[in-house]
Amino acid sequence: MGEGFNYLFNPRSIAIIGATAREGSVGGVITRNLLTKFRGRVYLVNPSYTELLGHRVYRSVLEIPDEVDLAVIVTPAPTVPRIMSECAAKGVKVAVVISGGFSETGEDGARLEREVREASQGRVRILGPNCIGVYNAFNGLDTFFIPQGRMERPRAGPIALISQSGAVAAAILDWAARKGIGVGIAVNYGNKLDISEVELLEALAGNEDLRVVVMYVEGLKYPGEGRRLLEVMRRVTKVKPVIVYKAGRSKSSGRAVKSHTAALAGNYEIYRAMLRQAGAIEVNNLMDALEVAKALATQPLPRGNRVLIITDSGGAGVQAVDNVESVGLVVPELPQEVRSTLAKSLPPFASTANPIDLTGSATDAMYKFVLDTVLPTGHIDMALVLAQMQLPGMTPKLADYIIEARRFGKPIVVYGISANEDARAFKARLEEGGVPTYDRLETAANALRALYEYAVTRGLVRPR
Amino acid sequence: MGEGFNYLFNPRSIAIIGATAREGSVGGVITRNLLTKFRGRVYLVNPSYTELLGHRVYRSVLEIPDEVDLAVIVTPAPTVPRIMSECAAKGVKVAVVISGGFSETGEDGARLEREVREASQGRVRILGPNCIGVYNAFNGLDTFFIPQGRMERPRAGPIALISQSGAVAAAILDWAARKGIGVGIAVNYGNKLDISEVELLEALAGNEDLRVVVMYVEGLKYPGEGRRLLEVMRRVTKVKPVIVYKAGRSKSSGRAVKSHTAALAGNYEIYRAMLRQAGAIEVNNLMDALEVAKALATQPLPRGNRVLIITDSGGAGVQAVDNVESVGLVVPELPQEVRSTLAKSLPPFASTANPIDLTGSATDAMYKFVLDTVLPTGHIDMALVLAQMQLPGMTPKLADYIIEARRFGKPIVVYGISANEDARAFKARLEEGGVPTYDRLETAANALRALYEYAVTRGLVRPR
Numbered sequence: 001m002g003e004g005f006n007y008l009f010n011p012r013s014i015a016i017i018g019a020t021a022r023e024g025s026v027g028g029v030i031t032r033n034l035l036t037k038f039r040g041r042v043y044l045v046n047p048s049y050t051e052l053l054g055h056r057v058y059r060s061v062l063e064i065p066d067e068v069d070l071a072v073i074v075t076p077a078p079t080v081p082r083i084m085s086e087c088a089a090k091g092v093k094v095a096v097v098i099s100g101g102f103s104e105t106g107e108d109g110a111r112l113e114r115e116v117r118e119a120s121q122g123r124v125r126i127l128g129p130n131c132i133g134v135y136n137a138f139n140g141l142d143t144f145f146i147p148q149g150r151m152e153r154p155r156a157g158p159i160a161l162i163s164q165s166g167a168v169a170a171a172i173l174d175w176a177a178r179k180g181i182g183v184g185i186a187v188n189y190g191n192k193l194d195i196s197e198v199e200l201l202e203a204l205a206g207n208e209d210l211r212v213v214v215m216y217v218e219g220l221k222y223p224g225e226g227r228r229l230l231e232v233m234r235r236v237t238k239v240k241p242v243i244v245y246k247a248g249r250s251k252s253s254g255r256a257v258k259s260h261t262a263a264l265a266g267n268y269e270i271y272r273a274m275l276r277q278a279g280a281i282e283v284n285n286l287m288d289a290l291e292v293a294k295a296l297a298t299q300p301l302p303r304g305n306r307v308l309i310i311t312d313s314g315g316a317g318v319q320a321v322d323n324v325e326s327v328g329l330v331v332p333e334l335p336q337e338v339r340s341t342l343a344k345s346l347p348p349f350a351s352t353a354n355p356i357d358l359t360g361s362a363t364d365a366m367y368k369f370v371l372d373t374v375l376p377t378g379h380i381d382m383a384l385v386l387a388q389m390q391l392p393g394m395t396p397k398l399a400d401y402i403i404e405a406r407r408f409g410k411p412i413v414v415y416g417i418s419a420n421e422d423a424r425a426f427k428a429r430l431e432e433g434g435v436p437t438y439d440r441l442e443t444a445a446n447a448l449r450a451l452y453e454y455a456v457t458r459g460l461v462r463p464r
Numbered sequence: 465m466g467e468g469f470n471y472l473f474n475p476r477s478i479a480i481i482g483a484t485a486r487e488g489s490v491g492g493v494i495t496r497n498l499l500t501k502f503r504g505r506v507y508l509v510n511p512s513y514t515e516l517l518g519h520r521v522y523r524s525v526l527e528i529p530d531e532v533d534l535a536v537i538v539t540p541a542p543t544v545p546r547i548m549s550e551c552a553a554k555g556v557k558v559a560v561v562i563s564g565g566f567s568e569t570g571e572d573g574a575r576l577e578r579e580v581r582e583a584s585q586g587r588v589r590i591l592g593p594n595c596i597g598v599y600n601a602f603n604g605l606d607t608f609f610i611p612q613g614r615m616e617r618p619r620a621g622p623i624a625l626i627s628q629s630g631a632v633a634a635a636i637l638d639w640a641a642r643k644g645i646g647v648g649i650a651v652n653y654g655n656k657l658d659i660s661e662v663e664l665l666e667a668l669a670g671n672e673d674l675r676v677v678v679m680y681v682e683g684l685k686y687p688g689e690g691r692r693l694l695e696v697m698r699r700v701t702k703v704k705p706v707i708v709y710k711a712g713r714s715k716s717s718g719r720a721v722k723s724h725t726a727a728l729a730g731n732y733e734i735y736r737a738m739l740r741q742a743g744a745i746e747v748n749n750l751m752d753a754l755e756v757a758k759a760l761a762t763q764p765l766p767r768g769n770r771v772l773i774i775t776d777s778g779g780a781g782v783q784a785v786d787n788v789e790s791v792g793l794v795v796p797e798l799p800q801e802v803r804s805t806l807a808k809s810l811p812p813f814a815s816t817a818n819p820i821d822l823t824g825s826a827t828d829a830m831y832k833f834v835l836d837t838v839l840p841t842g843h844i845d846m847a848l849v850l851a852q853m854q855l856p857g858m859t860p861k862l863a864d865y866i867i868e869a870r871r872f873g874k875p876i877v878v879y880g881i882s883a884n885e886d887a888r889a890f891k892a893r894l895e896e897g898g899v900p901t902y903d904r905l906e907t908a909a910n911a912l913r914a915l916y917e918y919a920v921t922r923g924l925v926r927p928r
Contacts (some may be wrong), residue, residue: 024856105813150854150884165779167824171852175881218782252795252818253785259815260778285783285906314724315629318682319749321717331716349569351723354716360631388635390614392488417639420614442749 004125005203007093008195009136009185011069012040015061015092017083018074018099019044021052026098026145027074033148034072037140041066061090068092071124072133072143077101077112080129084119095120096143097128103191104130104262113193120194131190132166135173138184138209146170157182158211158297159290160204162197164218164261166190172216172286180431181290184210191262192221198228205236212241212293216286217271218248219263226266230278237279241296241454243289244280246271279457281450288446294436295447299411301455304381305329307448309355310370311386312362312394316441317355320386320415323441327449331355334379345369354380363393368401375408382411382448389416389423396425403433411451413437415444468589469667471557472659473600473649475533476504479525479556481547482538482563483508485516490562490609491538497612498536501604505530525554532556535588536597536607541565541576544593548583559584560607561592567655568594568726577657584658595654596630599637602648602673610634621646622675622761623754624668626661628682628725630654636680636750644895645754648674655726656685662692669700676705676757680750681735682712683727690730694742701743705760705918707753708744710735743921745914752910758900759911763875765919768845769793771912773819774834775850776826776858780905781819784850784879787905791913795819798843809833818844827857832865839872846875846912853880853887860889867897875915877901879908 014034020027034042035053042055043064049057058064061071061083071092073083077099087095103110113129120126127133133143137156144151151170154177163169166188176183185207187200197215204213213236220226236242248257248265257265275282281296283289307324309331311317321331334342334354342352346366351357356374358366367385374380383405387398402412414430414437416423427437438444456463478498484491498506499517506519507528513521522528525535525547535556537547541563551559567574577593584590591597597607601620608615615634618641627633630652640647649671651664661679668677677700684690700706712721712729721729739746745760747753771788773795775781785795798806798818806816810830815821820838822830831849838844847869851862866876878894878901880887891901902908920927 146854150886151882152884163779165777167777167852167854168779168783170854171777171780171881174854174883178883216779218779247779247782247786249786250789252789252797253782255797255817256778256782256785256815256819256821259817259821260782265782285904287904313629313631313635314720315627315632315680315682315711316635318711318717318720318724318729319632321720322711322713325714325716333716333719351720353719353723355720357720357723388631390610390631390634390638417635418615419638419642420616422614440749440751 081115126194128190152177161186233278302381323445399429545579590658592654616641625650697742766845787909863893
């Protein structure tokens with residue numbers, strides 16, 4: 001990752017310019033978060049104080065007796081050009097300008113924004129202005145200014161999020177935290193005065209801790225950006241999966257995009273074609289983006305599009321087939337030889353065609369037998385396991401059998417909507433063991449679809 | 465509702481044939497549930513006992529010194545013909561045969577099933593066999609044999625569920641209970657020896673406590689059923705909305721349907737056409753079915769397809785437009801006169817075109833002002849309110865403003881994914897006040913789409 005981006009995501013030292021202890025204020029939340037969570041050096045800057053929360057406060061960044069890798073600026077817009085000059089003089093590497101009141105408010109703001117750019121003298125890279133900044137779960141860097149309690153922070157994980165909208169990023173991180181989905185780094189670039197989504201994509205793709213990049217895009221702003229994004233994305237997807245949710249798909253939502261981020265939503269069909277060409281995986285909402293990312297972060301890539309479905313509910317099996325096929329994958333009938341092997345050890349009422357329906361009499365051991373019998377064969381490429389922990393024969397032990405079945409080197413995802421104690425234990429154990437679980441069949445199907453599409457992008461299977 | 469069905473859903477007295485106290489067994493769960501929850505008389509029948517759980521046990525239904533409206537039969541299949549003869553002799557009105565081992569297991573079972581029919585002498589209506597039976601939240605009738613703890617029961621509400629699959633019904637009721645969605649009556653008809661989904665639909669449509677019927681259908685079994693279902697559904701949808709999730713949509717899932725319920729999945733396109741013709745509302749999964757039902761149970765019908773969107777997150781607004789338009793509704797730009805009125809009282813950075821974007825500085829009072837200004841005008845037909853309780857200016861008080869806005873007689877649904885304390889209070893207050901809340905935009909859009917479609921069915925608007 002470029003030098004500048006290392007300072008953005010992994011600074012050794014941070015100056016908070018506009019630091020305050022005021023409860024609930026933007027600066028107050030950021031000051032508290034960084035002081036308590038950031039694993040690096042934090043300096044407070046504010047000419048109105050000499051001490052805050054037991055820490056010394058500097059009048060200006062220039063007074064700090066240390067190198068400053070990252071400046072987080074939360075002062076009113078008119079003060080930012082001067083502060084940026086000081087940052088440039090100090091040798092600050094990157095500035096995250098949280099403050100709003102720039103080009104998003106009209107011509108006066110746009111002029112201020114240009115002054116900020118000039119003040120940086122090309123020496124300080126700038127994220128923002130008018131952004132929510134960076135969340136890095138690995139080192140506690142967190143400029144998201146919504147207090148814990150109002151917004152939960154997700155645990156560290158292999159997913160990166162690049163969001164054109166700060167509020168959307170905050171909402172989905174809160175959701176991810178509650179769902180237990182691990183997000184490593186999330187970033188929002190606001191008015192995009194300097195650092196763009198294209199550079200962020202390239203930087204995060206190069207980060208070893210991250211295995212998947214999720215992008216929320218409403219539209220692009222400057223000429224030539226589409227082509228650059230395509231180029232970079234094409235390069236990135238050769239090494240790391242990129243999942244994109246493109247919002248602003250119609251004329252009316254394009255109008256909303258313009259008023260929201262001053263970007264051009266563009267023709268959605270052209271975006272779709274571009275994303276496909278670049279090898280990106282498209283989804284229709286951010287929840288699905290993160291859920292699908294879980295699968296890409298943990299599962300091997302399949303060598304084909306054939307899905308084995310195992311179920312303890314015939315009805316859920318039927319629905320699973322519909323969902324899997326509606327995303328273009330197939331649920332092949334198993335050949336007679338495999339069916340005979342299954343039939344010999346399964347109860348007579350079990351269905352062995354695929355879906356394998358173990359019925360309400362299903363036990364953990366039956367699932368294990370089916371996984372161990374069918375997964376090693378050449379007849380299927382991945383497995384969707386449906387398991388309802390409502391049934392008497394089912395226990396969380398099944399999680400271990402499924403985790404063991406990872407040795408066959410084929411993707412496995414698990415669906416179940418029950419949420420009793422056993423079900424929660426079952427799902428927690430699976431997630432810990434690297435098997436993604438879903439409570440919507442369409443999401444599970446999308447996860448398998450994404451794995452297949454990415455296998456095609458990586459040249460592991462020929463497209464159907 | 466037909467006499468027989470009144471005995472099925474609202475019996476005064478029940479006999480449990482095969483009653484037992486055995487923990488976790490089918491009979492044991494049903495015996496305990498009915499003894500503790502059913503608000504009516506319960507008699508236990510089992511020749512092996514004279515007393516169970518402090519209640520007298522009769523050797524046969526014939527010994528019971530009372531009329532028996534409903535018999536719940538949980539004994540092994542071979543005993544059921546004899547038991548059915550006794551029920552007929554006793555004058556039992558309806559029998560729910562939970563027991564499996566009938567036509568679903570092959571020719572021997574099919575023969576037994578015919579014997580059961582003959583034994584009933586056309587005097588006892590039969591639900592099942594091989595079914596999970598009836599759940600009636602209003603009177604505590606509950607033959608679902610999965611113990612509480614493994615499967616939660618939903619609170620009483622205006623939604624009815626008719627499910628071709630018992631396991632699917634049990635799973636979705638458990639989910640509904642955890643989501644706080646009220647379900648009044650749920651029923652599964654198993655092998656459909658006698659009572660069919662068509663009759664159940666007609667019966668539940670006539671029930672005053674129920675405002676919406678949800679059906680889970682995999683396929684039909686007997687000749688002429690499709691036509692009868694169409695006829696009844698067409699009649700029912702004139703007075704009550706019917707939401708259908710048809711599973712088994714492809715060749716492979718048709719194969720799964722056949723092995724699951726011995727039904728013919730049929731050509732999905734023909735089903736779709738039939739459902740549309742009958743005025744039914746189609747959805748793609750059961751979660752959406754129940755979520756959409758919430759809106760139909762609580763909201764007035766719109767007089768057109770124009771949606772007002774109010775948001776505190778520009779990005780969520782953009783996504784909302786995409787979702788609303790993808791289901792065929794429109795998000796019209798508001799006329800200049802309304803925009804001027806809004807602009808006079810909203811902060812300058814708010815967008816007034818539609819979506820109305822109040823931005824991160826949104827307050828409850830701004831939402832109230834927008835609702836009160838725009839809803840009474842002739843420019844929109846329904847409202848989708850997006851509210852993130854992450855923002856400092858937002859409090860659960862907003863729920864009251866939204867509930868008050870119901871006076872304008874237009875449908876309102878609310879979306880928000882945050883789940884902090886304020887968000888939970890906000891949603892709970894709304895649901896209590898008759899405003900449905902959603903945590904997925906596509907579900908919220910589907911709810912509005914369903915309201916619109918049903919308004920068309922009822923002749924309140926001309927189809928677009």
